[in-house]
Amino acid sequence: MIRAVPSRRNSIADDLRRQITAGHLKPGERLPSEAKLAAHYTVSTPTLRNALALLQGEGLVEKIHGSGNFVRHPRRRTTYTGGRPSAWTTPPAPLRSTVHARHLRAHSPLTTLLNVAPGTPLTEVLCITHEDRSPHSLSRIYIPRDLAPPKLPALADMATHLTELPSPLAEVRETARSRLPTHEEATTLRISASLAVLSITRVAIDTTGRVVEAALLVYPGDRADALFITNYPPEERPPSP
Amino acid sequence: MIRAVPSRRNSIADDLRRQITAGHLKPGERLPSEAKLAAHYTVSTPTLRNALALLQGEGLVEKIHGSGNFVRHPRRRTTYTGGRPSAWTTPPAPLRSTVHARHLRAHSPLTTLLNVAPGTPLTEVLCITHEDRSPHSLSRIYIPRDLAPPKLPALADMATHLTELPSPLAEVRETARSRLPTHEEATTLRISASLAVLSITRVAIDTTGRVVEAALLVYPGDRADALFITNYPPEERPPSP
DNA sequence: GAGTGGTCTAGACCACCAC
DNA sequence: TGGTGGTCTAGACCACTCC
Secondary structure, eight states: OOOOOOOOHHHHHHHHHHHHHSSSSSSSSSSOOHHHHHHHOOHHHHHHHHHHHHHHHSSEEEEETTEEEOOOOOOOOOESSSOOOGGGGOOOOOOOEEEEEEEEEEHHHHHHTOOOOOOEEEEEEEEEEEEEEEEEEEEEEEEGGGGGSOOOOOOOHHHHTTGSSSSSSEEEHHHHHHHOHHHHHHHHHOOOOOHHHHHEEEEEEEEEEEEEEEEEEEEETSSEEEEEEEEEGGGGGGOOO | OOOOOOHHHHHHHHHHHHHHHHHHHHHHHOOOOOHHHHHHHHHHHHHHHHHHHHHHHTSEEEEEEEEEEEEEOOOEHHHHHHOOOGGOOOOOOOEEEEEEEEEEEEEEEHHHHHHHOTTTTEEEEEEEEETTTTTEEEEEEEEEEEOOOOSOOOHHTTTTGGGGGGSSSEEEEEEEEEEEEOOOHHTTOOOOTTTEEEEEEEEEEETTTTEEEEEEHHHHHHSSEEOOOOOOOGGGHHHHH
């Protein structure tokens, strides 16, 4: 049974949401200050802030400390396509990537992910995609250093790289999880701490069983889906259990 | 730059979290009332409730209106495996399913999902898996009625069914999304409204291009991952772009 | 420095649950 | 009916941003 919840904060959120979706409040526009909104709706500031928190969780409003609440630009919803290592991936049309690479040595979570000994040299590529100037997604990609180009590369340079592996690619395993962002992720992606993210851990394995790439991908839930396609060619259709 | 956030609610949440993970507070146990906890930490009730809200979002604490805050039983983390229609799926060992089936006719979101005309007869199977007595996941499965058993079946009966399709299965497409639960989902799954869920939309297509099954799956983020495996057999290794 | 949001207080009153 | 959580008020004081 669904209980109707006619709380003050819900009706305020509904009203603001209607104004945003109807276009009376335009993307990028600043809302009146919380004090003014509270006065307008004749509620206390905590109640008004609760209403705004709902809209932040939906990705409709962005709060910037010290300057105000802003209507978010509606995000293009992009689709992450499963089954491909980074080298075969380019960000969809309107997005641009910022890439930073660095050297490091494998430690605790990475050792199990890449199945390497602690201290193994790795190359990390940190990649943030942007739509206009606002962040869209966050990727951390780890490659055994002997497979990475000797100079820390731009991601574009990597595109040609994974195809030159000593052994060909055999398998890609992806684990998708839904969770709230860490404090760090929320600030880099400039999203509310209550906006859920899709976290994908991807591992690419070559025919020798070696992990040639591991990737930790984070997509804010309001702007990305992940698509996975499984084909059953006639000769290898699995039996029923 | 990451800013340290040493707020009162964070330190309280940290303290309670430590007590839970260390086992001083045991699963199923009721926490002291919010008033008592507030007195113990010498904070106001809203502040204490904020601390509890953090733990709810992590799935560590379950709040039951009128009776108290309880330490959740730690959930077994299950793994949803992609690429399979319902008929090939059985819930992992400790879980049991409650199944309800009903007839209905296709309407707005289902018509596009199943690619059928409005009013097409469908069979809906609503499936809730449980671990002990607490809900674990929620599935809604839609099948064209001529492919479903004439009597509304238990899901177990369906297992043999999809293998008897007029045309063999050709493709499974799965879209994964991260979001907060709807009010309805939060109450049926007995989770906090701030615990993110993994929502998977799965469509199975046979060799004639017909959609033989569509499924809407909801997994609370604290207790399920989804795993997708893509194999590249030697003869069909895709080229680099 | 003026204006904004971030956090917190110390209550009030209502809704739900178990006895 | 008594205890619990749910919602809300009307402030206070601090931290951040921008001029």
